[in-house]
Structures are given as structure tokens and as C-alpha cells.
Amino acid sequence: MTVRLYDSKSQELTDLVPLVPGQVGIYVCGPTVQSSPHIGHLRSALVYDQWRRWLSYRGFRVTLVRNVTDIDDKILAAASSDEEWWAHAYRYELEFTAGYNRLGILPPTYEPRATASIGQMQELIQRLIKGGKAYPATDDSGDVYFDTGSWPQYGALTRQKLADMAPATDADPRGKRDPRDFALWKGHKPTEPASASWPSPWGAGRPGWHIECSAMAARYLGDRFDIHGGGLDLRFPHHENELAQSTAAGDRFATYWVHNGLVNVGGQKMSKSLGNSIYAAEFLELARPLVVRYYLGSAHYRSTIDYHDGALIEAEAALERIEVFLNRAERRLADTRFDGGALQEVPAEFAEAMDDDLAIPQAMAVLHERVRAGNAALDDEDLGAVATLRGEVLAMTDVLGINPMAVEWQTASNDVTSKALSALVEKLLEDRDAARKEKDFASADRIRDELTAAGIQIEDGTGGSHWSLASD
Numbered sequence: 199m200t201v202r203l204y205d206s207k208s209q210e211l212t213d214l215v216p217l218v219p220g221q222v223g224i225y226v227c228g229p230t231v232q233s234s235p236h237i238g239h240l241r242s243a244l245v246y247d248q249w250r251r252w253l254s255y256r257g258f259r260v261t262l263v264r265n266v267t268d269i270d271d272k273i274l275a276a277a278s279s280d281e282e283w284w285a286h287a288y289r290y291e292l293e294f295t296a297g298y299n300r301l302g303i304l305p306p307t308y309e310p311r312a313t314a315s316i317g318q319m320q321e322l323i324q325r326l327i328k329g330g331k332a333y334p335a336t337d338d339s340g341d342v343y344f345d346t347g348s349w350p351q352y353g354a355l356t357r358q359k360l361a362d363m364a365p366a367t368d369a370d371p372r373g374k375r376d377p378r379d380f381a382l383w384k385g386h387k388p389t390e391p392a393s394a395s396w397p398s399p400w401g402a403g404r405p406g407w408h409i410e411c412s413a414m415a416a417r418y419l420g421d422r423f424d425i426h427g428g429g430l431d432l433r434f435p436h437h438e439n440e441l442a443q444s445t446a447a448g449d450r451f452a453t454y455w456v457h458n459g460l461v462n463v464g465g466q467k468m469s470k471s472l473g474n475s476i477y478a479a480e481f482l483e484l485a486r487p488l489v490v491r492y493y494l495g496s497a498h499y500r501s502t503i504d505y506h507d508g509a510l511i512e513a514e515a516a517l518e519r520i521e522v523f524l525n526r527a528e529r530r531l532a533d534t535r536f537d538g539g540a541l542q543e544v545p546a547e548f549a550e551a552m553d554d555d556l557a558i559p560q561a562m563a564v565l566h567e568r569v570r571a572g573n574a575a576l577d578d579e580d581l582g583a584v585a586t587l588r589g590e591v592l593a594m595t596d597v598l599g600i601n602p603m604a605v606e607w608q609t610a611s612n613d614v615t616s617k618a619l620s621a622l623v624e625k626l627l628e629d630r631d632a633a634r635k636e637k638d639f640a641s642a643d644r645i646r647d648e649l650t651a652a653g654i655q656i657e658d659g660t661g662g663s664h665w666s667l668a669s670d
């Protein structure tokens with residue numbers, strides 16, 4: 199068994215050979231928590247959740263680090279007199295976490311905030327300056343820049359030549375030797391809050407975005423680690439700059455680079471200016487979280503997802519086929535000698551697809567083929583086959599994080615439970631109505647009290663009685 203992945207630096211499919219046998223370290227660029235997450239953010243986190251689950255299934259001990267960029271120009275710009283920049287960042291960090299949780303994305307092994315590694319960032323910058331790869335600006339700005347001209351490998355990740363590159367736009371060009379040099383440290387500006395600056399050998403200031411990831415990756419995974427991941431939109435300049443800084447400072451950095459595709463809407467990139475962004479919270483209103491996970495997680499991780507109206511309905515229908523089979527099989531196998539659970543191993547064709555650069559569309563095809571075969575076996579009353587197929591379907595959906603029977607999906611969104619509850623409550627409400635019509639108010643009140651005691655609120659309106667679960 200060998201897992202292969204597409205290394206976007208060498209631009210080829212390659213065998214994953216971890217630095218330490220049996221262990222895989224992954225660093226993924228997390229969000230800049232300046233505003234609400236959109237579905238592209240969810241997809242990116244989901245992709246690395248899928249990698250992690252598969253590598254764990256394959257027996258690797260996976261360390262997944264996904265950072266939170268909690269200091270940035272945009273965060274500072276969004277702060278107000280009512281809300282400090284750090285409170286603003288934290289508010290959005292919670293929104294991201296809520297979105298990830300609802301999709302069943304496992305928390306990373308560690309989730310460092312950039313502001314907690316300022317010392318490591320400064321140490322890295324010092325090393326670069328000492329090695330002649332970075333310089334403090336000659337004006338009194340307090341900025342420090344990476345000297346792109348001093349590092350011949352600059353451009354290696356995205357195969358660009360320095361001469362063809364556009365100027366870096368991440369800082370004012372003041373004090374730069376070359377417009378393509380990018381900021382490692384940004385001197386404090388009087389317009390920015392004092393709380394957004396840290397003392398440094400170059401004066402008070404804050405880190406540039408790129409240095410944050412270089413420092414955090416090395417801090418939590420070592421100067422050399424296996425996989426660096428992130429969205430395709432981060433390849434340049436962010437990842438190129440990370441690679442340049444870390445290797446110029448003497449770190450060996452990531453062995454492999456993995457980039458996930460983006461999510462478009464109606465054929466267009468989501469952008470604030472087009473106003474076509476779909477935010478995680480509103481998307482999760484459109485369908486059950488499990489359906490959203492199924493939808494965002496069934497494309498190949500490197501492909502672009504183009505969201506269109508009706509896509510969630512298609513995902514719901516596909517997922518329902520799995521659910522219907524699992525429910526049918528569970529009912530039929532109950533109290534028989536075939537009453538088993540998930541198998542230890544997924545089918546070989548499924549595993550082959552997953553080993554091949556996480557080819558989830560092909561893996562999904564195996565899953566649905568097993569569902570069809572399972573339904574046929576049910577029709578044929580071949581219970582031995584039903585049990586095996588059910589076990590395979592459970593094993594495959596488990597590893598993809600979409601097992602409808604798993605406890606994480608068994609909350610309020612569980613159709614089977616909520617249908618059963620609904621049937622019972624509706625019946626009791628009918629009994630209560632009948633009692634009231636017969637002026638048997640004692641019975642009507644008793645039913646209402648029993649429902650209330652069970653945590654069910656009743657509202658009597660002109661159109662009849664409505665019920666809901668009491669909120670606490």
C-alpha cells in the first residue's frame with residue numbers, strides 16, 4: 199500500500215514517503231479571521247479533513263496544524279471603536295469554528311493563532327537578516343523586507359522568474375530595494391492601535407502575513423515536515439514567499455505541496471465586488487449539514503467546484519440512496535445472526551482510489567455501486583450479502599465522514615428520529631383536540647402537561663396547534 203499525492207511543486211504524482219515512518223505532519227494555511235466564512239473556506243478545511251481521515255485509516259499518525267491569522271491589515275481596518283481588532287478577530291474565528299464543527303470537520307491537532315508566535319517570527323527574521331536575505335528598510339518606517347534578489351530560488355514553487363514578477367502589494371513601497379521584495383515585519387503606524395504592535399529589534403511593529411506561516415509551521419512541525427497545504431489561490435505570493443523565507447533561513451520546510459481547488463458560483467469566482475459570495479451560515483440553512491459535507495466533499499480535491507442551483511438537491515438525493523439502504527438493511531438484519539456493524543476494511547477498489555491522490559469521485563462510485571448491490575441483495579433476501587454490503591458501506595462512509603448513522607449526525611438533523619418524534623406528538627395533539635371537543639378538559643390538560651414535561655412547547659393558533667422543542 200502506497201499513498202500517492204500530486205505535489206504541486208514538482209507538478210507530478212508522487213509516492214508519499216514520510217520523514218518519520220508511520221507519521222505524517224501537515225501544515226494547512228487557515229483563515230484570516232476578518233469576516234464570515236464562505237463555502238470556499240469550508241471546502242478547504244474539509245479537503246484536509248479528508249486527507250487526514252484517509253491517512254489515519256492507512257495507519258499513519260497524522261499531526262495536522264491549521265493556523266488562524268488573527269493579525270492582518272484587513273482585521274485592523276475592520277476593527278472599530280466598539281470592538282477591538284482582537285475581539286473582532288475572535289468573533290469571526292468562532293464563526294469559522296462553528297462552520298467546521300457543523301460539517302463534522304475534526305479539530306486540527308493544533309490550531310495556533312499568529313499572535314501567539316511573534317517571538318518565533320522575529321527569530322526567523324533575525325536569521326534572514328544575518329544571512330543577508332532580508333534587510334530593515336533604510337527609512338525610519340521600521341519595516342523589514344525579504345530581499346528577493348538575494349535568493350535565486352525565488353519563484354521555484356510557481357515556476358516564475360523574478361524578472362517576470364509584478365511588484366509585491368503587501369506593503370507600501372517605502373524603503374524597499376526592489377518593488378518585488380515583500381514585508382516580513384511591518385513597522386507600527388500611528389493610525390494603528392498600539393495593541394497591534396510588538397517590540398522588536400527594528401522597532402515596534404507586527405509580522406507580515408507570510409512569515410506567520412513559516413514560523414508556525416516550523417514551531418509545531420519542525421524545520422522539515424511532510425505536507426504543506428492550502429487553497430490554490432494561496433500559491434502565489436503566499437506560499438512562494440513562505441518557501442523562500444523558510445529555505446533562505448536554512449529550514450528545509452515541506453517535502454510536498456498540496457493545493458485544493460476553489461469554489462465558484464455560477465461559473466464565477468466568489469468575490470466581494472461581485473456580491474456572489476455564499477456564506478457558510480446561509481449555505482447551512484439550505485440543507486442538512488451532512489448534505490453540505492457530502493456536496494462539498496464529493497468532488498476531487500484539486501478540481502474547482504462550480505456551485506449551481508439544485509446542486510444540494512442532487513447531493514441530498516444521492517445521500518438519501520445511502521441512507522435508505524442503510525435503514526432498510528438495519529431493519530431487515532435486526533435480530534438475525536447477520537446483525538453486524540462496519541467492517542474493519544473498506545473495499546479494495548475504494549482504497550485504491552483513495553490511495554491515488556484521494557480520488558474521491560472514483561471512491562464514491564464504489565460506494566454507490568455497493569449501495570445498489572445492497573438493495574438488490576435485500577430484494578433477493580440474501581441476508582449474508584446484505585450484511586457484508588452494509589458493513590462496507592458503513593466503513594466507506596465512516597472514512598469519508600459521511601456515515602449517516604454516526605453519532606455526530608444523529609442530532610436534531612436526524613430524519614428518522616425527528617419523523618418518529620413528529621408522528622408521536624401529532625398523535626397526542628389529535629387526542630388532545632378530540633378531548634377538548636368532548637369537553638374533557640382534564641384529559642386535554644394532562645396531555646399538554648405531559649408534552650411540556652417532555653420538553654415540547656405547544657402553541658395554539660387559529661390554524662390549529664403547533665409544537666416545537668423547547669429551547670432549553
Ligand SMILES: [Zn+2]
Pocket residue numbers: 226227228411436
Ligand atoms: Zn499560510
